[in-house]
Amino acid sequence: MTKISISEFIDELKFCISQKDMVKAKALLQFLPKIDPKNQIRTLYEISKAEDRVVHPALCYMLELPISDSGVKNRLHDLLLDKSCACQDLLLEELKADTLDKRLPLIRIAGELQVKEAIPLLSDYLSRKSDADFLRETIKALSLMASQTCIRAIADFIFYGDEELKQEAIFALAEIGGPTAIHLLAEAIRGDNRTDQLIIEALGEIQDQAALQRLTQLLNSHYVDVRNWTIDKLISIGDKAVPVVVENLKETDDDALVHTLNVLGNIGDKSAIPAIQKILFRRPDNANVRFAAYEAMERLPAAKAAISLATGLEDPEEQVRLAAARAVDKNLSPILAAGLKNMIAPGDDNASQIVATLIDAGADKTFENLIQEESFSNIAISHLAGKAHPDIRKHYLALMQSQGHHELAEKILAAVAPEKETRGLTIFVVDDSKMMLRIYKSKLHAMGHSPVLFDFPSRAIEAALEEKPDLVITDLNMPDINGIQLTKELRRKYTPASLPIIMITTQSDFVGQHSGHPNARIDTESMKGIGISMVMHKPFDDADLAANIKQLT
Template sequence: MADHAHLLAEIKDNIHQKDPIKARLVLGYLENMDKKIREQVLGAFREAAPEFAVPVLCRFIAEHRDMVAGLPLVREILAVKILAQPELLAKAISDPQTPCRSMYIAMAGELRLEEVVDNLIEALLAASDVSEINQILDTLGEIGDPQATNAVSEFLYSGNRILIISATKALGKLATPTAMLRLAERMGTDNQLDLLILDIFAKVQDSISLDKLNEAMRSHYAHLRTYAKKTLVGIGPKAVPILTENLLFDDADLRIHTLNVLGDIGDPAAISPIRKLLHTHPANANVRFAAYEALGLLPLDRGAYVLTQGLSDPVDHVCIAAAKAIDRNFNEIMAAGIKNLASERDEDAHRIIKTAINAQAKEIFLSLMEEESFQPMALSHLGRAHQDIRDFFYAILKEHGYSGLALKLLAPEEKKTAARKRICAVDDSRMILSIYKSTLHELGFEPVLFEFPASALEWLQSNTPEMVLTDLNMPDITGIDLTRAIRKSFSKKDLPVVMVTTQDEANDNKAALEAGVNDILRKPFTAESLQAVFKKFL
């Protein structure tokens, strides 16, 4: 204890005599001191002049990082001294010969000292050591002074990946419009860097950032489109105005991606633009499908009856999407409109009833069951439906007083037949999976459905279906990623994989074929188009 007291007296004398060498020797013994004496030794620096305390403490921290990690008081006192005389930091940063200069640079960032930005920029432009440049870029980003934008931007094209990434992150922290423009200009040559930049845009969310995220939905690369869509959904209503403008362009892929995002955001501001789009009756059935799917996710308080026109669409997928949207917004006006449609011709009645069944549209189905003339048609279609769908409507009929119909739905014990061959279908749209269930069952196969590709891969570890049908644009794992993973275990002959997608992008097609798909099928698929694929590969 006496020795410790002696060290306290000595450090006070070192500070008084301004002897940095002896002061550093005493500080080097700190971890062996009693806690109370240690705090007193460090506390002595509170009275030291900044020009003495700053270099001594900076060097002590640089040379004893492990010890200082458990002594927060060291940094606290150093910060106080720097803030009292910031020009000391500026001078040290400007002089390349400063001992432990990196410590001064680090403190500039830690304290967000805008006073030394000019000195840091000067040091950045003069530096040649990669680690030093990297640290200065990080520090300028931490300080966040816009005047550093141009100097940092120069390193986006340095040719050194470490420095490019550091410059990218620093510009993201500066977050000025110019910084966002520079990042936007840098995109297009490195997919991983593009993802990092899109992540920055997602955090900044200024007009430039939103525009670039929106633009990324047109990317030639599936993973960039998927990332941009996921990010825009996360941004939410703020992104809706720029997204709805996309619907004005006659670009089917962009419209579909946009509608997917608008549906997931769920902002009522998107309702009117989507309805206007449907009024133009887009030629692409996938656009119509996506529009009804999106409306089904939005709160249609008024005018929901316009959805009934979707039941007359010539494409079954679109009818099912419309039926789902109707069911979520069902009212008496819609019920009357649907009954009128179904009453015109038996052909229309059969189609609407089949659509309601395949969509598992409870409200539409119950409305039609009020008319006895529709009941035999419903039982006929249900008799051929997948067991899951039959079970769903059996429960509904019993619950709503149609026990007689429910009993008729109970099929007699079937004769033993060969087990159905399994087809695995992967799609992040639950509606598409429902359509797969009905269509594959109709074709005589047992559908095995997955909303998440990771779950499909897990199942495939112990199961081998006849074929895998996969969507392209899915979050986290794209259809191309899924195919690559499948090909690690199965050859194209052992397990055919067919990409089923709305997209018709040359890069995607090339990447899909290189990943190992056997074929590419365009949505909306039909029983006939699926049958053709099965005949080709099974």
């Protein structure tokens, strides 16, 4: 290039192209990578003035040249897109040529221009070609053309060894959409964590009725991670998902109902209230379902339905009563307050349980509304002075004093027995439900232990690795990091003998034989392999929890 000026180079190239002398034009173009990017773009500009059908082959040849500047590459792509639009027959000929392996951007251009005539050719390449870059460009082009005829051929690459091709195939099916693509995506969820997560993301991007139905069905999956990713995705989709998710409340599987209720509660759309009320009206046998329903109602504006929530305060299971109390407090109304007064008025054991539940749940609005009622205040004083956790007592003492109820506060302080000096065990408790953490805090304190609570598993892992607790209690189903993943992280440093871990789950999550996959339901064999010391099923009573803690420590 030192023997020829840029201007002479461009003029000679323009002449060769105008004369359709592609042999000489290609010979000249070999020098293009040796000139600076600014003059490369100038060269493109000058030759682009030529007739479309004449310049198109030259531009295609330039794809083979080692051009490194991204600006030049983008300009070349734009020119080819423009010229190919005018000369689609030439583009098709290029797609058939042996040189295509060196001119892969042409495949993408065919997709961007929606050249439907190229679909059979590109589809054939999926079965004949093995180069990953070639296949990736082909899959992308077919997705841009929304080719329904190639869906199954593309879906095969979900099971391909190349991770990038898997990803390209998954998002291509999402781009194409339609019942067949959605069905094949859902059927490809088989316990491969990375692939499953990508598929759930893809289904979440489609967001049509069929995709939302498939996503909702995944709430019933036996795979822990699949359920958690699905929950997160449906929550992020929000109100649009509610009509489909509500339909899943017709499921008979208790786990599916719990996960569905969690999704609806987190989305917080009031259109879900009637369906959740129906669940409560029929009083499911499974306490976990009742708990999830009341927990969902706490997150929903249900003032008109609030009076029906009070019945949950008399549930036989403590966790359900506490969740109902939170829902009552969130939706407190004059009518509901009047109903609570009537329930407490007898001053019997049932009334005592209701008052204790409201206090332990942190139902501040209800407490403030009822504290001047003698029947309520008498029971409240007794509970706060006796069984209530010290933190709860401290909270309500401050609340009463701020409201001017100094005399009642003094009565509580006078009745409090001296704290026993019992160290107990330092127990880390990990659960994404703040209500469950309140329950553990109360139970473990009553047993003489020191609970440390975490609603984010990552923080629990960090704290445990920094300073070992005596025991860890963790829920199984949590977003981002589930109980299995948490256990695996802790086992990198601590053996089961040095740090026992109790996994809390529902009965239906547990199966008695090996499942065949580490991400499936918990079974005895995989439990030991993961490093879980013991599994407890919700709901459990205090005696069982205390006995299991004693056994492990």
